[in-house]
Amino acid sequence: MATVAEDRLFGKSIKRREDPRFITGRGQYVDDVKLPGMTYAAFVRSPHPHAVIKGIDASAARQVPGVIAVYTGEDVKVGGLPCGWMLPDIKVPPRPALASGKVRYVGEPVAIVVAESVYAAKDGAEAVRVDYQPLKATVNPKSAHDKGAPKLFDDIPDNQCFYWTIGDKAATEAAFKSAATVVRQPLVNQRLIPNAMEPRACVASFSPAMGDLTLWVTSQNPHVHRLLMAAFILGIPETKMRVIAPDVGGGFGSKIFVYNEEVVACWASKTLGRPVKWTAERRESFMNDAHGRDHVTEAEMAFDRDGKITGLRVKTHAALGAYLSTFAPLIPSFLYGPLLSGVYKIPVIFCEVWGMLTTTAPVDAYRGAGRPEATYLVERLMDRAADQLGVDPTELRRRNFIPKFTDGTPYQTPVAFAYDSGDYEPALRRALQMAGYDALRKEQELGRKQGRLIGIGVTTYIEACGPAPSAVAGSLGAGAGLWESGQVRVHPTGAVSVYTGSHSHGQGHETTFAQLVADELGIPMEQIDIVHGDTAQIPFGMGTYGSRSACVGGSAIFRSLEKVKEKGRKIAAHLLEAGEQDLVFEKGAWSVKGAPGKSKAWGEVALMAYLAHNIPQGMEPGLEATSFYDPTNFTFPFGAHVAVVEIDPDTGHVKILRYVAVDDVGRVINPMIVDGMVHGGIAQGVGQALWEHGIYGEDGQLVTGSMMDYALPKADQLPMYETDRTVTPSPVNPLGVKGAGETGTIASTPTIVNAVIDALSGQGVTHLDMPLTAEKVWKAAAASRK
Amino acid sequence: MKLPVKMTINGQTTSHEVEPRLLLVHYIRENVGLTGTHVGCDTSQCGACTILMNGQAVKACNLFAVQADGASIQTIEGLAKNGELHPIQQGFWEKHGLQCGFCTPGMIMAACQLLERYPTPTEEQIRHQLEGNLCRCTGYHNIVKAIQWAAETMAAKK
Ligand code: FES
Numbered sequence: 024m025a026t027v028a029e030d031r032l033f034g035k036s037i038k039r040r041e042d043p044r045f046i047t048g049r050g051q052y053v054d055d056v057k058l059p060g061m062t063y064a065a066f067v068r069s070p071h072p073h074a075v076i077k078g079i080d081a082s083a084a085r086q087v088p089g090v091i092a093v094y095t096g097e098d099v100k101v102g103g104l105p106c107g108w109m110l111p112d113i114k115v116p117p118r119p120a121l122a123s124g125k126v127r128y129v130g131e132p133v134a135i136v137v138a139e140s141v142y143a144a145k146d147g148a149e150a151v152r153v154d155y156q157p158l159k160a161t162v163n164p165k166s167a168h169d170k171g172a173p174k175l176f177d178d179i180p181d182n183q184c185f186y187w188t189i190g191d192k193a194a195t196e197a198a199f200k201s202a203a204t205v206v207r208q209p210l211v212n213q214r215l216i217p218n219a220m221e222p223r224a225c226v227a228s229f230s231p232a233m234g235d236l237t238l239w240v241t242s243q244n245p246h247v248h249r250l251l252m253a254a255f256i257l258g259i260p261e262t263k264m265r266v267i268a269p270d271v272g273g274g275f276g277s278k279i280f281v282y283n284e285e286v287v288a289c290w291a292s293k294t295l296g297r298p299v300k301w302t303a304e305r306r307e308s309f310m311n312d313a314h315g316r317d318h319v320t321e322a323e324m325a326f327d328r329d330g331k332i333t334g335l336r337v338k339t340h341a342a343l344g345a346y347l348s349t350f351a352p353l354i355p356s357f358l359y360g361p362l363l364s365g366v367y368k369i370p371v372i373f374c375e376v377w378g379m380l381t382t383t384a385p386v387d388a389y390r391g392a393g394r395p396e397a398t399y400l401v402e403r404l405m406d407r408a409a410d411q412l413g414v415d416p417t418e419l420r421r422r423n424f425i426p427k428f429t430d431g432t433p434y435q436t437p438v439a440f441a442y443d444s445g446d447y448e449p450a451l452r453r454a455l456q457m458a459g460y461d462a463l464r465k466e467q468e469l470g471r472k473q474g475r476l477i478g479i480g481v482t483t484y485i486e487a488c489g490p491a492p493s494a495v496a497g498s499l500g501a502g503a504g505l506w507e508s509g510q511v512r513v514h515p516t517g518a519v520s521v522y523t524g525s526h527s528h529g530q531g532h533e534t535t536f537a538q539l540v541a542d543e544l545g546i547p548m549e550q551i552d553i554v555h556g557d558t559a560q561i562p563f564g565m566g567t568y569g570s571r572s573a574c575v576g577g578s579a580i581f582r583s584l585e586k587v588k589e590k591g592r593k594i595a596a597h598l599l600e601a602g603e604q605d606l607v608f609e610k611g612a613w614s615v616k617g618a619p620g621k622s623k624a625w626g627e628v629a630l631m632a633y634l635a636h637n638i639p640q641g642m643e644p645g646l647e648a649t650s651f652y653d654p655t656n657f658t659f660p661f662g663a664h665v666a667v668v669e670i671d672p673d674t675g676h677v678k679i680l681r682y683v684a685v686d687d688v689g690r691v692i693n694p695m696i697v698d699g700m701v702h703g704g705i706a707q708g709v710g711q712a713l714w715e716h717g718i719y720g721e722d723g724q725l726v727t728g729s730m731m732d733y734a735l736p737k738a739d740q741l742p743m744y745e746t747d748r749t750v751t752p753s754p755v756n757p758l759g760v761k762g763a764g765e766t767g768t769i770a771s772t773p774t775i776v777n778a779v780i781d782a783l784s785g786q787g788v789t790h791l792d793m794p795l796t797a798e799k800v801w802k803a804a805a806a807s808r809k
Numbered sequence: 810m811k812l813p814v815k816m817t818i819n820g821q822t823t824s825h826e827v828e829p830r831l832l833l834v835h836y837i838r839e840n841v842g843l844t845g846t847h848v849g850c851d852t853s854q855c856g857a858c859t860i861l862m863n864g865q866a867v868k869a870c871n872l873f874a875v876q877a878d879g880a881s882i883q884t885i886e887g888l889a890k891n892g893e894l895h896p897i898q899q900g901f902w903e904k905h906g907l908q909c910g911f912c913t914p915g916m917i918m919a920a921c922q923l924l925e926r927y928p929t930p931t932e933e934q935i936r937h938q939l940e941g942n943l944c945r946c947t948g949y950h951n952i953v954k955a956i957q958w959a960a961e962t963m964a965a966k967k
Pocket residue numbers: 847848849850851852853854855856857858859868869870871
């Protein structure tokens with residue numbers, strides 16, 4: 024029987040319930056799945072960025088011991104991979120599961136080899152001979168637009184997939200005409216390669232007896248996987264397909280999308296009648312996981328005589344890669360342009376985006392997805408402007424902050440978004456206080472005299488979480504709804520199973536969601552089970568991305584909790600022979616106001632709901648509820664970050680001396696978990712600022728195709744982070760939460776770059792494009808010495 | 810061609826006939842069925858595959874199974890004794906040293922060696938010793954804290 028929980032858990036740093044399995048090596052990731060009769064797949068991939076396939080000879084491969092079958096694009100009869108977000112006049116190139124006719128990026132899968140072991144499959148893949156006629160590559164989103172650039176698709180002129188704008192062009196032009204000061208800065212937001220530590224993997228198992236297909240896949244959204252694969256690609260009823268995303272080792276966006284490999288593995292399993300497993304080698308992840316960012320931008324900001332922003336104008340060429348990944352068009356459009364107002368009052372904005380096809384891996388959402396690109400742009404411009412106007416960068420930000428709005432009235436920006444609630448100055452104040460800003464500036468001054476290059480970087484940012492509502496998303500081109508489901512099933516003992524459409528791949532939902540349930544029902548966490556990641560158990564769900572799990576997924580669960588409590592209250596009132604309005608629910612029991620002796624515990628009520636011996640007349644037995652929660656708006660977390668860096672003048676090496684993060688993510692369910700997400704987010708953003716860069720050579724080869732060449736942040740390169748929060752609840756959802764998964768990444772990139780440029784400001788450096796490697800920084804510093 | 814290998818893993822003897830090219834990490838995961846040791850890369854950068862071989866932390870993707878013939882191996886599954894977590898495991902739990910958990914077994918095994926070398930490590934020593942282990946989730950802050958917690962707890966137990 025359910026017992027009574029002690030205290031409210033909302034806001035407490037409860038240790039994670041998922042950890043015992045991970046720290047003992049008992050996590051169950053996709054590559055840990057082993058089925059009887061299992062076969063193993065390897066893919067033959069294009070070594071060319073762009074080529075015509077003249078012929079494929081698999082005869083030698085078929086002779087390799089252990090090889091069962093080899094299939095090419097001609098054999099695999101499935102639909103192409105769909106794109107789930109449309110924009111006006113968008114040209115969507117067909118994306119076959121295996122290349123047919125032509126290859127368009129290095130690593131594009133051309134054939135699958137299925138064998139009795141992984142090693143045999145790889146031997147087989149080596150033995151497949153493909154005859155290519157190489158064509159020219161085009162890797163840069165700007166030059167792909169040039170007349171004469173190699174064309175990826177005959178019917179897509181100039182490689183332009185879409186042209187998209189937001190804002191008021193004429194008004195913005197007028198603002199620039201009358202500006203007192205204009206700040207201009209071309210910016211490159213370089214290509215990043217996500218690198219979740221667990222490589223992507225899948226196990227497809229078709230049961231010839233039952234005719235159904237089970238797919239274990241590294242997915243952030245198993246239902247989306249099932250819907251797209253069943254309805255659009257494989258052409259089988261959803262009822263015949265089950266998708267399981269078990270423990271998943273990080274996603275950061277890269278595991279939202281439907282990829283070639285799982286599609287072909289499903290088809291092969293169906294064809295062979297045996298389970299097929301594929302696990303990416305890291306080099307395959309580099310080549311075929313969707314990449315992030317890759318913008319080439321020109322940005323200008325106009326100011327009046329008082330240093331107030333009067334307009335912002337942006338032109339961006341965004342690389343989309345060779346094909347459109349699942350949500351590719353969304354990222355450089357609606358997740359980018361609408362963020363350009365930042366935390367500032369900007370009367371007019373105009374933003375143009377050219378979505379460009381390039382002979383590279385597809386580009387899609389990567390932690391932050393559009394929002395880091397926008398924030399980097401705005402925050403770099405603010406620092407450039409402060410420099411140009413001769414004011415302190417914190418002062419310029421303060422001057423332009425949107426004034427506090429916390430009464431439920433949203434702030435309407437000129438680029439579609441209506442911010443839910445915000446109070447920006449206190450976060451900046453707190454961050455500067457923690458950092459000791461004034462003292463830092465003095466120290467910097469002193470250091471300069473001694474030849475030290477110390478820099479202080481500040482960013483005040485906004486973020487948009489939990490994209491919503493569905494109707495608006497649909498009108499903007501979404502091929503999916505953006506609600507979430509949450510089912511609460513109360514068992515006769517009063518214990519509770521929660522089925523959530525959100526998916527945890529590191530976020531700790533088994534803990535945070537249980538905290539919500541424990542609070543609402545007054546039962547201990549041990550009696551609460553959070554189930555996620557299995558389409559056979561969960562009604563439907565949209566999954567986890569865009570920092571939406573707490574604000575949308577959590578709210579859906581909350582709604583269901585209200586519903587089961589509502590029914591429970593009716594049963595309790597019936598049992599206590601009291602009016603519902605006379606009952607209070609406290610510490611897991613209903614009691615009659617003023618008669619504390621008369622009470623019914625949660626467990627007793629649950630049991631009666633199932634015994635149904637004595638429930639109100641006409642009431643159905645049982646106690647469970649399902650909710651589909653569709654928020655009315657995004658939520659808008661914000662904050663202020665400060666970094667202190669020192670550059671070694673002899674080597675150009677950037678050392679981070681301090682990192683202060685003050686975030687406002689609304690109300691916080693589990694501070695320990697939120698801090699952890701902020702830490703990890705900061706590290707990823709620092710990675711972009713200083714080290715990470717997915718480089719394609721002009722010849723179209725992926726130069727940074729392994730962890731030896733692509734510099735992921737390491738423990739000895741990062742400091743301890745100093746974190747704090749302000750709390751401005753979101754009026755959008757019943758929990759008041761805003762979302763915390765991406766804030767760190769969004770804020771830390773410009774914070775670090777601002778700090779490095781600040782350190783070099785004495786040398787006359789006003790901007791460097793990322794990553795700010797030692798070599799680049801040294802050269803910039805050295806140039807000024809000449 | 811297959812060769813016999815025999816080793817002790819977490820105190821249990823295992824023996825198989827394997828291809829000479831079989832990596833030790835695949836042997837542990839596939840032949841022995843201990844899937845706590847992970848594979849995160851193909852260039853020996855990530856450390857997800859870290860185990861103890863004859864008491865030394867090694868990357869199991871960097872060795873052939875036949876090279877471990879006769880060795881005594883410890884993996885993450887063998888670290889807790891009689892249902893009691895090792896202080897390093899406990900430290901990761903207490904200090905939220907993990908999110909997705911994929912790097913965690915390797916981190917914990919690397920930390921075993923780290924604390925043997927430096928029973929009272931400085932923050933700098935911890936960070937330097939973890940240079941061969943990548944984590945994409947935590948930003949390392951809480952991993953450092955977890956190892957500090959373990960060092961203190963182990964010192965107090967002595
Ligand atoms: S798998 Fe061994 S170091 Fe990455």
